[in-house]
Amino acid sequence: MAVAVPPFEAFYEHTKTDVFRFLTARLGRDGAEDAFQETFLRALKAYPRLEHGEHLRAWALTIANRIVLDLHRRRRPAGEMPELVTEDGRPSYEELAPLTGDLPPKERAAVVLRYGYDLAYDEIGAALGSTPAAARQAASAGVRRLRSETTKEKP
């Protein structure tokens, strides 16, 4: 049997700290603990179907991001902003986080991974199942949309 991906242990050890930090910033400590488990259980389920072992960190963060989006969609009554824990050293991320909630999922993922998590476009493309160019496009479309929405009047 050809092994396309590293043993799960190696993948998990390599990505768990980043995933947890990402989830803590989005959900707070308590929410992050459940979402962390859910992220890696989902990763385990999908793991045997992966065709190669590249961009696994971006892949894990995308799963985590999807779980965060699902949680917000379920929890949040229309119009209300998610509660966010402040985190030192990531001002751009903090500014982005409450704003990106209304973006289309792909744009949001691209914006968060690019500006909140500082991933390269090829990693984001791989994580989103598209090309680096499409990832760049999604991120800039997201940013454009954010710009136009933040300049609109707020109630």
Added chain:
Amino acid sequence: MTEILTPDVDERFRAAAAAAGLLDVAYDVFDDTAVGPLLVGVTDRGVCRVCFDPDPELELERLARLYGPRVLRSSKPVERLRRELDQYLAGRRRDFDLDVDLRGRAGFPRRVLGELARIGYGETTTYGALAARAGNPRAARAVGTVMNRNPVPIVLPCHRVVGANGSLTGYGGGLHRKELLLRLEGAIT
């Protein structure tokens, strides 16, 4: 630092992964047994690996190749193996009450390992005698190779197989360990 992943969150995931039946192999490393550090692995079919002086990186690659890539350290699934090994090494257990996963091994090697399992505590046999019991009396050398590649030493007692002249001959985990195990069982003094 609230964003640091604590050991309890880490362990909870490892336990949940095993409980959900999502692992191809659950493994653990025991650093402090009477025979030194051991890496052990179990699948849903049974014990698939006992490894002396492990190089974890190499060993995990090997397990992934043989059983699938979802190889994760998780202590719960190997708890029973740990307990039985501890009891055995303390001289308080004579047989392992565990299934063994010998997937991927067929033919003569498989028959040899099957016969090996029947050699009792404190007994020894020779490579030639074991070859005969597996159906090929002239294959003593091949039996030596099968012993050397035994994936689950101690649990399948390849330490009980010795040379025709009574010399210990060889052992995958080093001759000093073979001697220690035979002494423990009272097979040599």
